[in-house]
Each structure stands twice: as structure tokens, then as C-alpha cells.
Amino acid sequence: MRIRFPIARATRPSARPSSRRVFFGAVLLSAALGLGLAPLGPPGQAAHADEAADASELTVEAPAGGPFTGLKVTVSKTKGLTSEALTVTWTGGAPTRLGFEANYLQLMQCWGPDPNAADFRETCQYGYSASLLNTSLGLGGEDTDGRGRIERYGEDPAEPLPEGAQSVPFKAVTGERTPDGSANDPMVDGDGKPTSAHQTLAEFFNPFTTNEIPAARTTGDGTGRVIFEAQTAVEAPALGCGAVDGGRARGCWLVIVPRGNERVDGTPVPERTKLDGSPLQGGIFADRLVVPLEFSPIGAFCPLGAKEYRTVGSELVAEAVTSWQPKLCADSGPVFGYSTIGDALARSQVAGGNPGAPGMAFTADPVTAADGPKQVVHAPVTLSGTVIAFNIDAATENAADPDAKARYATAIKDLKLTPRLVAKLLTQSYPADVPGGNQGEAAHLAGNPRSLTNDPEFLELQPFFKHFHPLASQPFGLMTTIGDSASARAVWSWILADAEAAAWIGGRADPWGMKVNPNYRVTDPAAAASRGDYPKADPACHRANSKVPPPGYCTLDLRPYSTSMHKSAQLTLRGDALSKTFWDENKLPPAFVADAPRQPGRRYHLAITDAASAARYGLYTASLRNRAGEFVKPDGAGMIAAATAMRPTAASGVVATDPGVSTPGAYPLTSVTYAAVNKSLDRDSLKAYAAFIRHAAGPGQESGESAGQLPRGYTPLPAAFRDTAREAAEELEKVAVTAPTTGPGGAGGPPGRPGVPAGGGTPSGTPSGTVLPSTEAIGQSDATRAIVLGVIRFALVAALVLGGTGILAGPTIRRFAGRHRMTLDP
Known part of the structure; x- marks a missing residue:
């Protein structure tokens, strides 16, 4: 199905009375009171490009005769949405210049009821990732908040903001609106002191919650693919998508803004300079494509008050x-x-x-x-399983091989992992996974490769990673969850049933000389195979300079736990490792603050999650080596093979995997x-x-x-x-x-x-x-x-x-984690 929407120029609306707090409270209350009775809806069918199309898939086209003639964008699913991933693909685009300098797409979610309305752009959740992208790629670019007005290269006749305005306002679904920064609408805090556009936006969304995509790459053949996180009123209260209004679930829009290689005055963008201007700027936003998103209602599916x-x-x-x-x-x-x-x-x-x-x-x-x-x-x-999901962009901008260089910032789709490689990630045996390890402070890991990407065992299975940037291609560890689970026991059983992995975790070096972090060495593999958690055992801490108080940041700051496998999948999609390694002297009191999520071209995230959560968020999953020596994906065939080979347990009617049995075709987890x-x-x-x-x-x-x-x-x-x-x-x-x-x-x-x-x-x-x-x-x-x-x-x-x-125990736990050692033995 293909549709087109006419486009209207944007103008500035008047502010409405505030009702944001009432609405946000109502959303959370309805969710809290209705969770058992009113699920957000079945998980979506967010798919990879090679999977069957959803019935609500939709394609939109750029207007013929315009600057982006021939561009067609397809969204994998547009109805019955919950918090899930949408696969967005396109054809007919101009190839993106290296470093996202020009020719790319920008994506955002908007709540406005009419995509042709003058104030529609103000309803879009966008405003943080542009500056983060510039910082991560080392580019120039003057738009510091993603909503700013850029006029250095000529007046934009389609921009209605008044003289002196700094930012396109954001208006929440309740009508509350941020200022534009002009003389008549200044940006001030509650005390009347000047503030920034980012600070005014933070009341509604921030770099860790926004789903905006500042730059999606078009490849040399004019095609592209990106995963977009659809957000409900729970994840994005200011948008209100899926909240019941007048007996119906509130709908929203996916807005795609194509960017070319010219500034607003028509001059070309020089090499190694990023295209200026916010996608919300009048003349730029006029080229937008819009896709309607229908959400499942957030409310009571089951009768309230029932037993x-x-x-x-x-x-x-x-x-x-x-x-x-x-x-x-x-x-x-x-x-x-x-x-x-x-x-x-x-x-x-x-x-x-x-x-x-x-x-x-x-x-x-x-x-x-x-x-x-x-x-x-x-x-x-x-019948499901534990998976290792990943979100990895090809960091090949400096590759000597032209084919590898052409794949820069595209998604890695396949990954092979052995039990020993997973053990290396879980035991902080790469210096990059230890506080101070990148600064040469991890003496107990001397001789080990810096990270997974530098490991000869890994590169033997994935030779394409040899083309990755040596510093920008470092993975952010392997995200795990806290607490006891059968899922964690299955992972350890799989690892320790493998002779190579068991010997390595017991202290024997691999064929390339890499050894286990001594804080994790196992003396009793059989006992360790039964543990049901993922320990964080390395006591190392790191201080960047004397201004940072001791002990600095430690393991739980660099590689923290996630609260659930579902959350791990969501964070992996967002490129957020939860790390807190930046010391903010301006914070009251000063503290380590969260590192910004990684942007396209720099994402390298892996997480242990479940197959259903990985599917919900459109993540690729690794092929794991089973006892038969095969690398198997967590698909239906692999799970059926594993299930039919399971053996009876002491409990009547219950079967389980025997990690010591070789079953061809079986997915091991x-x-x-x-x-x-x-x-x-x-x-x-x-x-x-x-x-x-x-x-x-x-x-x-x-x-x-x-x-x-x-x-x-x-x-x-x-x-x-x-x-x-x-x-x-x-x-x-x-x-x-x-x-x-x-x-x-x-x-x-x-x-x-x-x-x-x-x-x-x-x-x-x-x-x-x-x-x-x-x-x-x-x-x-x-x-x-x-x-x-x-x-x-x-x-x-x-x-x-x-x-x-956690709040009560946190300070004590943090001190303990910095001083004590722990082995994998229960």
C-alpha cells in the first residue's frame, strides 16, 4: 500500500493551558492499575528485511518533481503498535557521504493530529541526538540542540520563527510548550534565570529516552535500512501514543525528513563538514514524509475489580x-x-x-x-530461549579495502560466538571491560587483546571486523541482568560443558595466549555450571584525574546490570550501555553521570536477552556453537531440534537439555x-x-x-x-x-x-x-x-x-564492589 500526504508550511501556534502533570499521572496510573488486566498488547512483529511482510506495512513516496524524487520509504508495521521496533527501509536515495556529512534521512515520532497543520512540527520528539552525533563523529555543524534555527548561510523564507528565536518549540500532547528563546518568549527556569533549549526539553524527553534518529545512512545503491523504536505513552508521555482519548487509542506519526547535500541558500556542503540545519526548520521540514502509526490502547482489556x-x-x-x-x-x-x-x-x-x-x-x-x-x-x-542480541555498526570509515569502506555504518547482521568467547565477555577478561583498562591500568590482564574486536579467536570467525576502526570499534561489554534465573544457568552450563571454555576459565590460556581474568578463575567447573547469575567480580576502579575523588568509577559504573532481559534488548536498540564514567563537576553534588547513547556508525552493543524481546526490538542474534560443533541461530528449526533431544528429569512430565549431549542442528540455549x-x-x-x-x-x-x-x-x-x-x-x-x-x-x-x-x-x-x-x-x-x-x-x-x-544499599554496595574479589564458584 502506498499513500501520499500533502505538505503544509509550519507556523507558530499560541500556548495552551497546562495539564501535563495530570495527563502524565493518568498514564502511569492507568498502566499501574491495569497491568495485570490491561497489557499494552501483543508484542509486534518488527522484522528484519528478509522476514515476511506485515499486513500493515506501508510505503510513502517523495513528491515527483521535488528535490527527493524517486525516494520511497517503507515501514514494516503501522497498526496495532506497542513499545516495539519498526523496520524502516528505503530506495531511491542519494548515497550518504562518509561521516554522515550529507544525504541521509532523519526520523522522529510526532503526536500532532494533523500532519498538514501549521504547528505539526512542534509535536515532534526531536532535539538531542544531532549534537551527540556531531560529537561522536568529530564533525562540525552548528545546530546544537536539533531544533535550532540556522541562518548563517541565508534566511530561510519558510521559517516563521520570530527574530532572535533560538529553537523550534516543543508542545506536549497536553498543550504545554517550551519557549522559542526570542525576546517575547525567553528560555528561563522556574527562578527566571536564563536556561538552554536542552534544559527546557528535558522536562519532556532527554538523550536516554528519545527515539529520534539523527542520521540514517543510504548505501551506494540508493537503499537503506534502520530500526526505529515506536514509543507508547508509557515510554514517551509527552507524545501520548496509545493513551485512550474519547474511547479510542491516540495515534501518532513517524516522520521522515530527507536531507540532501545543499544548505538552505542552495550552496553545496563542503567536504568534512556536516549539513547544517535542524530537520524541523521550515524549509527543511517541508520535505517531510509522514507515516500514520496506530497504537493498541493502553487501558483495561480485562474487567477492573475482577478476581x-x-x-x-x-x-x-x-x-x-x-x-x-x-x-x-x-x-x-x-x-x-x-x-x-x-x-x-x-x-x-x-x-x-x-x-x-x-x-x-x-x-x-x-x-x-x-x-x-x-x-x-x-x-x-x-518454547523459546536465551539469546545474545547485538546492535553493531560497521566502523569501517578508515578501511583500506573499498568494499569494507562502503559498508561504513551499515548494520552487522551475522555474528558467531563460541562458549569461550562468551566466557571472555562475562569474565571481564578484555582490558576494555575493566575500569582503567583502556589506560593500561589492568596489569592482571597484561597480554590479553584490548577487546572482543581485537581477539584473534573472534577475528578468525568474523574476518570482516579486521577492517574496523581500532579505537571506535570497541564493544560496550556484554549486558546482563541481575538476580537468579534459569536463563543464566543455561548459559553457564553451555559454557562449562565445552572443553575449551572450561579449560580456559579454569586458568589455561587459549591458543593465542589470552587468559581468564584471575578474579573469575573457576576451580570447580561442575559447581560453577549450576550458578544462576552473572557476577561482576573485578574490583578495579579508575580516576581520570586528581579532581575525581577516590576510588573513581568502578566495575558497576562501567558495566552495570540491566533490570531485565526486556530492558537489555531495548537499551541495545538505543545504543545505551548504562555506563557512568563521566565526572560532572557542575552536578550538585558532583557525581559520575551517564554516558550518552551511541549514535549511528558507533554502536557496538551486545546483550544476553530472550528471543522474544530481541524480536520485539528488531535485533539480530548471534549464532552459537553447540556440542556438535555447529553454529546455530535461535530460530524455529534450532529450537525444535533442541527440544526433541531433551531428556526427562526427576519431575514428571518435565524434560531439559543435557549440555553434554551432542545434537546436530540444536540451538544450545x-x-x-x-x-x-x-x-x-x-x-x-x-x-x-x-x-x-x-x-x-x-x-x-x-x-x-x-x-x-x-x-x-x-x-x-x-x-x-x-x-x-x-x-x-x-x-x-x-x-x-x-x-x-x-x-x-x-x-x-x-x-x-x-x-x-x-x-x-x-x-x-x-x-x-x-x-x-x-x-x-x-x-x-x-x-x-x-x-x-x-x-x-x-x-x-x-x-x-x-x-x-537499591537506594538504601547503594553506597555500601559500591564501596564493597571496589574492594572485594569474587570467583565464579558458588
Whole structure:
């Protein structure tokens, strides 16, 4: 489908009365109160270019006869959107000059109801990344805030800002508006003191939350591809996309502004000089292409006040449960709440059957006698896996090879990783992953390659990386999550089942002489294979100069934890490593502040996440070497091969991967996640959980993006697993016939009351000796992680509890992390 929108010139509107705080509060309140009842919608089908097109894919064209004649831009999905990634591709563009000097696209999300309205440009979330791009690439360019008015090269006749104006105002969906900086509309703070455009924008969005793309590269054949993060009213309250207004979800727009190689006065842009001017400037914005975005509503899909049946456990099922919830509660069906907690804690809670405990837990590990009474039924519900997702741009601007140079800033699509390479990343064995390592301070890593890109083992598998810029191509570590999980146990089991990796992590050098960071050396591989977390063990800290107080920044500042695998995927898409290594003397009090997200051409991010989260955010995933010596991607074929080779465990109906078995074609980090239900529950709860399992084993295994279907990133369960699930549901239904109307287990509180997981929902099962980071080290928006997923109400409460704990414990933890060593042995 192709559409065209006529374009109108922009003019300045008048300001409206303020209602921003009321609206923002309403958005967060509706999300918090409706999470268990009202998911944000099924995860999207954001796809790579080689995947099947979505039914709502849309193509827009630049007007014929204009400066960008022939440009056609296609957006992979435009309806039923949530917080997800959209694949934007185009043809007919002029090749981008090296360094993003000219000929590129700029993308942003706007909320204005009419793309032809005079004030439409003021509704666009844009204003930070232009300066960040200039800084990261070492370019000139005078537009410092992305919304500025540039007139050095001639007056723009299409620019209506008044004399002396500094910036195109931003108007939030509530009508609140930033000043333009002119004499009649000065930029001042609450005390009337002069301030900057960035500071006025920060009230609505900032470099860490904006989804703007300041420069998307067009290749030599006139084509291009970029991943754009669609944001709902939860991630971008000032846009309000998806918020229910007048009974309908508010829509938004994806705006693409093509840039050529001429300034506003028609003169060409000199070599090694970046094109001036904000994409919001009148004459530049006039060339915009607009794509309508329809969002799923943020609101109550299930009846408020209904009895809620609680579920907890593995994040591996989060996207599936989010999709199933609204279908299950339709037509007065049961309402299910869901909160992600560590597998070990989830198993113990459901096994105990204590009053107020959740009645069903999701886990890849079976509930055993060690967890509690043997009254648990297991039902397989999802087939997915842990993945290593990446967002890597080809840093080949200085490559001698012309073909490699032509691929500068394009996305790397394939990556091969061995167990030993992943072990190197997880053990801070590259100097670049240790505070001060890039400055030559990591004496305990002497002789090791600086980073993954410099590792001969890595380059043997990926020879193209030899063309990367030696300094600008450094990865930002491997992002991991905090807490206990079966996912982490699967990673360590895979690593330590490999003879090469096990020997290396035990202290033996690899064939090129690289050794494990001694803080992570394993003396008991069998015991280490069972750990369920990712330690941050190196005690090194670094001070850039004497102005920085000791100890400087440490491991948890340089390579902090993410709060969830979902968040890890989102941050990887954004190019944000959560690092805090810049000492800000102007901050009160002075402190280390977050490093800016990386921009196109400089992104090199890897994260351990789940396959569904990687799919939601359009990330490529690495091929991992299995026991058969094959590099396998986490696709359906690889997961089916792994699932069919799984072996029975001590728990009835439960199978698991044996890391020591060689299975051709199997993806090594495949997981079958089970719903474990305590049979001592009351009658209604047993029936409700049986209904959940029946849906999961039936319609819930149909791949698709509609409510009730199986989202992308999951593989439908083989028939034998579905049969096992149905048998489990039947067993629960038989027990329900003689079960009491009330019992020691529970659905999670009285009708309509948000439940809170036992233990407050804090990260569970953290092994003794593990150093927990402070809230600051974990990253931004901890309390909104549950909102992003659209999960149960009490997940928000749990996240808030975690945040409060981190705030209280943070200073002590940070000091501890700087002084103590830790090995991988449990």
C-alpha cells in the first residue's frame, strides 16, 4: 500500500493551558492499575528485511518533481503498535557521504493530529541526538540542540520563527510548550534565570529516552535500512501514543525528513563538514514524509475489580503471557496477574502453597522436593530461549579495502560466538571491560587483546571486523541482568560443558595466549555450571584525574546490570550501555553521570536477552556453537531440534537439555518453560489455571500478533509437549472436583486488590558473595520495566521496592564492589 500526504508550511501556534502533570499521572496510573488486566498488547512483529511482510506495512513516496524524487520509504508495521521496533527501509536515495556529512534521512515520532497543520512540527520528539552525533563523529555543524534555527548561510523564507528565536518549540500532547528563546518568549527556569533549549526539553524527553534518529545512512545503491523504536505513552508521555482519548487509542506519526547535500541558500556542503540545519526548520521540514502509526490502547482489556489469579516466574514467558492475558479474560473469563521474579524463588513460592502465595509459577527448572511438598503439576507452555542480541555498526570509515569502506555504518547482521568467547565477555577478561583498562591500568590482564574486536579467536570467525576502526570499534561489554534465573544457568552450563571454555576459565590460556581474568578463575567447573547469575567480580576502579575523588568509577559504573532481559534488548536498540564514567563537576553534588547513547556508525552493543524481546526490538542474534560443533541461530528449526533431544528429569512430565549431549542442528540455549501449579489450591483456582494451560497448549501456540496468539521469538511447541500440557490441565480439573472452595493457596488477594509477590518481588536467589549494584548502577526507569512489558500490576510495586532497596544499599554496595574479589564458584 502506498499513500501520499500533502505538505503544509509550519507556523507558530499560541500556548495552551497546562495539564501535563495530570495527563502524565493518568498514564502511569492507568498502566499501574491495569497491568495485570490491561497489557499494552501483543508484542509486534518488527522484522528484519528478509522476514515476511506485515499486513500493515506501508510505503510513502517523495513528491515527483521535488528535490527527493524517486525516494520511497517503507515501514514494516503501522497498526496495532506497542513499545516495539519498526523496520524502516528505503530506495531511491542519494548515497550518504562518509561521516554522515550529507544525504541521509532523519526520523522522529510526532503526536500532532494533523500532519498538514501549521504547528505539526512542534509535536515532534526531536532535539538531542544531532549534537551527540556531531560529537561522536568529530564533525562540525552548528545546530546544537536539533531544533535550532540556522541562518548563517541565508534566511530561510519558510521559517516563521520570530527574530532572535533560538529553537523550534516543543508542545506536549497536553498543550504545554517550551519557549522559542526570542525576546517575547525567553528560555528561563522556574527562578527566571536564563536556561538552554536542552534544559527546557528535558522536562519532556532527554538523550536516554528519545527515539529520534539523527542520521540514517543510504548505501551506494540508493537503499537503506534502520530500526526505529515506536514509543507508547508509557515510554514517551509527552507524545501520548496509545493513551485512550474519547474511547479510542491516540495515534501518532513517524516522520521522515530527507536531507540532501545543499544548505538552505542552495550552496553545496563542503567536504568534512556536516549539513547544517535542524530537520524541523521550515524549509527543511517541508520535505517531510509522514507515516500514520496506530497504537493498541493502553487501558483495561480485562474487567477492573475482577478476581485475579496470580502467576510469577521466568521472564522467558513474559511476551507470551502479555499476549494471552486479554484473550483469557474475554467474555468474563479468568483474569491472570503476572510478575517476573527469579526462578528459584518462584519455584519455592508455588511449592510451599502458603496463604497468599501465587498458585502458578513459570520456570524452566522443575519444582523438586527441595523446593517444597510434592504437590505440583508441570505443564509446558512456551518454547523459546536465551539469546545474545547485538546492535553493531560497521566502523569501517578508515578501511583500506573499498568494499569494507562502503559498508561504513551499515548494520552487522551475522555474528558467531563460541562458549569461550562468551566466557571472555562475562569474565571481564578484555582490558576494555575493566575500569582503567583502556589506560593500561589492568596489569592482571597484561597480554590479553584490548577487546572482543581485537581477539584473534573472534577475528578468525568474523574476518570482516579486521577492517574496523581500532579505537571506535570497541564493544560496550556484554549486558546482563541481575538476580537468579534459569536463563543464566543455561548459559553457564553451555559454557562449562565445552572443553575449551572450561579449560580456559579454569586458568589455561587459549591458543593465542589470552587468559581468564584471575578474579573469575573457576576451580570447580561442575559447581560453577549450576550458578544462576552473572557476577561482576573485578574490583578495579579508575580516576581520570586528581579532581575525581577516590576510588573513581568502578566495575558497576562501567558495566552495570540491566533490570531485565526486556530492558537489555531495548537499551541495545538505543545504543545505551548504562555506563557512568563521566565526572560532572557542575552536578550538585558532583557525581559520575551517564554516558550518552551511541549514535549511528558507533554502536557496538551486545546483550544476553530472550528471543522474544530481541524480536520485539528488531535485533539480530548471534549464532552459537553447540556440542556438535555447529553454529546455530535461535530460530524455529534450532529450537525444535533442541527440544526433541531433551531428556526427562526427576519431575514428571518435565524434560531439559543435557549440555553434554551432542545434537546436530540444536540451538544450545533453548528452553521449554513450564507452568507449575500447586494442587492444594481451591477449586476455582485449579479450574482457572487449568484454563490458562489449555489456552497455552491450544490457541496460544498459533503464531501471530493478535491477542491470544504466540508472539514472534517463540516457536510453537511440538505436539508431544502440547499433549503433556493438556494432560496436566486434565489432572488439575480432576483434582478440582474434590478440592475445597477455599484453600491454603490463593489467587493473590481479594478481588481487585493488587497482589505483591512474597518477598516484595526483589531479585531472588542471589548467590552468596554476589555484589549487588546500586539503583544508579542498574540503569534508568527501573520502576517502569513492568509497564513496558504490559504485565501485572504488582510488578510495578515490586520494581519500586527494588528501587528503594537499591537506594538504601547503594553506597555500601559500591564501596564493597571496589574492594572485594569474587570467583565464579558458588
